[in-house]
Amino acid sequence: MSSNAAVGADRFSKKPLYAQLRDALAERISAGAWKPGAVIPNESDLAREFGVSAGTMRKALDLMEAERLLTRRQGRGTFVNDQASDELSLRFSSLRAANGDHLDGQAKTTQVTEDAANELERLRLQLGPHDRIYRIHRTRLHKNQPFMVEHAAVPAALFPGLGEKAEVASRIIVLAQQYGVLLGKAEERVSIGQAAKLVADALGIAPDTPVMVLDRVVQALDGRPIEWRVGWCHLADKYYKAEMV
């Protein structure tokens, strides 16, 4: 009984109830029904609304907290995370100044173009032969000094109208939140290369200077690739920080 009707037409879904609840709640965030920073109803109200026990609803909320969608605070309530906050928006920014600080977020977007995805882009973004992408070229600055040139590609289907926007968010995390895309994990390949002429010019270094090459794919919460980005970084007085668990 109790007929989880409210959880949607999950006819033959084999997912456990708490996972279905998470999906339903995540959809509310993605669709904008619950805004970043807002409080959501308390556990028992939500449990009642969905016709499940409080313990099951708690398990769903705990899951979403681990996925960085929510923050729960005893005595206060449960809040929708604002991915644009300082803390969360730097989640995938691995470069650090010599003193350990994050590099500040200034960026200059030099180009946004739409095109059919080439072979490499289709491979890295798991797209089909007719899918289109936006290519974004950017230079990142720290204390007004350029330190990294970036070429990014994002599936056009996920970010409709991106080419017409006056300002494109310089962090994929912020961009994703604007388009209702929930972020999952990212994977980065770090290697050493030599600065090509265009990169060297933009960074103010000599051509063929060794640079760190950052090749990163960011996934949505459901695992779909969202962004493929290659960055060429002049590493003077900086380092790349990785954490392993």
Added chain:
Amino acid sequence: MSSNAAVGADRFSKKPLYAQLRDALAERISAGAWKPGAVIPNESDLAREFGVSAGTMRKALDLMEAERLLTRRQGRGTFVNDQASDELSLRFSSLRAANGDHLDGQAKTTQVTEDAANELERLRLQLGPHDRIYRIHRTRLHKNQPFMVEHAAVPAALFPGLGEKAEVASRIIVLAQQYGVLLGKAEERVSIGQAAKLVADALGIAPDTPVMVLDRVVQALDGRPIEWRVGWCHLADKYYKAEMV
């Protein structure tokens, strides 16, 4: 009532019961009472033994699974993880061959010496002025080609008698399991340097060739630093892989 006496003299500990249970169970693994690969008693037996409800014991076991101490399999039982297994022992090995494979684990240990920790070592390993360390020098090989020179330092107090061993495990994860140290996370700083003469000779490259410098501190589960390692890596046809969540 129910007097969690079995959980130990936790007089004024403010930790929740499930966290105290985790500590008690982790101690059994650390002390060798439960061996790597072995099955441990089922949930309800453990709950009875410790005088807690099955749900609380489950929460402790779930925690330990997330910490990679246990593996639970429906219908089979709960097993102590063998940290020396292929899967787990490569947890902190971020270097990959061009095809994405892990580099094979051959290593040649060239030196193990005991000494007082110098200033840098005390800082990185959070040691006091009189603490001693073992310094380990190693060269790692892939397909019989040396690709990385490593200098590691570990607190002598945690690995007593290490200097007298005929063979020192080449992975900190394996070494830690041998000494009953439970591992937590690691943090790595990646930068670009130039091969010093000794490094260049060991790797068979020209001095001053750009190399990737891997500066890593590995922590125990309780947060204590266990190993500080600096590696100089010739990156030809390889890359460093980072995952971000």
Added chain:
DNA sequence: AAGTGGTCTAGACCACTCA
């Protein structure tokens, strides 16, 4: 069929926050 972990329920009580 017996034994294991995984899910779900229902309810009590505690710890924290804030008006």
Added chain:
DNA sequence: GAGTGGTCTAGACCACTTG
């Protein structure tokens, strides 16, 4: 003091594995 999330309990039932 009212409201929130956090802990803990007790028990039912399900899904999977193995003899």
